[in-house]
Amino acid sequence: MSDPMWRLFCREHEMTLNGSHTPPLPIPTLESEAMQKVFEETNLGKYRPRALLVDVEPTATDAIRSGQCRDLFVSDQIISGTGSTNNTFFGSFGGVNHSVLEESLNVIRKMAERCSNLEGFMLFHAIGGGTGSGLGTRLLEELLDRFEKSQNLTFCVLPSPQPQSPSFEAYNNLLALNSLLNVSHDTTIYENAAMLDIFEKDPFFYTSTMDDVNHLLAQSVSAITTQIRFDGTLFPTLADFQTNLVLYPLIPFVSTSFAPISSIQRTCQQYSPAELILSLPTSTNQLANINHKTGKILAASIMARGDVVPRDIGQGVVMGLRKLLTFVDWVPAGPKCGLNYQPPTRLPDSPLYSGQRSACMLTNTTGLRPIFSGIVEKFDEKFGRKEDLGRFLDDGAEETDFVEARECLSRLVGDYCEVEQEVSEEKELQDE
Numbered sequence: 001m002s003d004p005m006w007r008l009f010c011r012e013h014e015m016t017l018n019g020s021h022t023p024p025l026p027i028p029t030l031e032s033e034a035m036q037k038v039f040e041e042t043n044l045g046k047y048r049p050r051a052l053l054v055d056v057e058p059t060a061t062d063a064i065r066s067g068q069c070r071d072l073f074v075s076d077q078i079i080s081g082t083g084s085t086n087n088t089f090f091g092s093f094g095g096v097n098h099s100v101l102e103e104s105l106n107v108i109r110k111m112a113e114r115c116s117n118l119e120g121f122m123l124f125h126a127i128g129g130g131t132g133s134g135l136g137t138r139l140l141e142e143l144l145d146r147f148e149k150s151q152n153l154t155f156c157v158l159p160s161p162q163p164q165s166p167s168f169e170a171y172n173n174l175l176a177l178n179s180l181l182n183v184s185h186d187t188t189i190y191e192n193a194a195m196l197d198i199f200e201k202d203p204f205f206y207t208s209t210m211d212d213v214n215h216l217l218a219q220s221v222s223a224i225t226t227q228i229r230f231d232g233t234l235f236p237t238l239a240d241f242q243t244n245l246v247l248y249p250l251i252p253f254v255s256t257s258f259a260p261i262s263s264i265q266r267t268c269q270q271y272s273p274a275e276l277i278l279s280l281p282t283s284t285n286q287l288a289n290i291n292h293k294t295g296k297i298l299a300a301s302i303m304a305r306g307d308v309v310p311r312d313i314g315q316g317v318v319m320g321l322r323k324l325l326t327f328v329d330w331v332p333a334g335p336k337c338g339l340n341y342q343p344p345t346r347l348p349d350s351p352l353y354s355g356q357r358s359a360c361m362l363t364n365t366t367g368l369r370p371i372f373s374g375i376v377e378k379f380d381e382k383f384g385r386k387e388d389l390g391r392f393l394d395d396g397a398e399e400t401d402f403v404e405a406r407e408c409l410s411r412l413v414g415d416y417c418e419v420e421q422e423v424s425e426e427k428e429l430q431d432e
């Protein structure tokens, strides 16, 4: 996931993949200062990502070490264990992999010490396997503990559930989401299945692979973090995500949609800002399987970038969007909108078209309920038969860990139901 994302960031910030800025950056500007939230300048006048790439086994990290980004990172920014875990939430930071956790925390501490004003941390992880679920959320917990005032923003990828999916995925998903409920300030949920579907259903995309998905993820993360990296107004700091999107009840999970998602084979058509924004609720623009026709929105924000001016997102567009979405009635105004003039860009190997503008929407919505209740159901099915439980117990889990995590996730599903019910009752009252 990180390879196309960092390559895209480099391109957007006019950097080569060895960290040189072309042309060299002028004296500090607001923009160059914003960029330095994610890139740090080295003594040699180059830039490198303020990032750590970590896995308990070396396949994915070796691909980065030998891939296009090999000169972007220095060796201590890429950590891998010696492999062979049980793929469990607990195994990825216990026993033989304890050193991966310790080493990661050590590198992060040193990076944090080089920051002049540390805001917080972003975590990018998929939670079907052991590393992304267990080590990812454990790192988040440790960081919150060590950097008390820090904010976090996480990007969490759920696997594509298949009838033959391994049981450990069902357990890892549940345990990781439970941890995120406790320690995350704002988590954007992605589903591999939903993103693969987008590529599969559009005949102009010739393939539907994990590489394609990773390009889409990179575009989405780029859109969400534009305001941070280019001195924006709506979400210039990590704390703004929680402030604007996680209101009441305190549920940190948000869904995201992105537009345009179009193949470079299709057309060079430019979509107007209104067209882009009004297409955000449609199913083909959702990066998780969200149904905005039934979901109730607790908070929403739109971020548009490129060739867009404030009057492009006038009352008409906001009203149009409000008709396509159902907000709970304690959200008085429509979605918040933020602009940034930095145009989107694309990588040469990306299948995605990128015009002069793009838009993304983040929603804290009960539309996520079916995803979470599906995860609880899948867990119940496997746990009821104690399928694969042994490998988790071997890695130090106790049955109560699962019971508690399940309880928390079911409570979350219950909270969503309650919100939906309240909105339906309000609507019935209004109709009478």
Ligand SMILES: Nc1nc2c(ncn2[C@@H]2O[C@H](COP(=O)(O)OP(=O)(O)OP(=O)(O)O)[C@@H](O)[C@H]2O)c(=O)[nH]1
Binding pocket: 001, 055, 056, 057, 085, 086, 087, 088, 092, 126, 127, 128, 129, 130, 131, 132, 133, 157, 158, 159, 160, 192, 210, 213, 214, 217
């Ligand atoms: N979007 C996306 N998902 C991925 C990618 N690689 C793996 N996944 C998903 O992430 C989940 C876990 O994959 P693993 O590679 O086993 O994850 P891990 O976190 O390294 O876990 P362990 O190998 O068990 O320690 C699976 O459901 C995959 O579908 C990727 O490059 N992109």
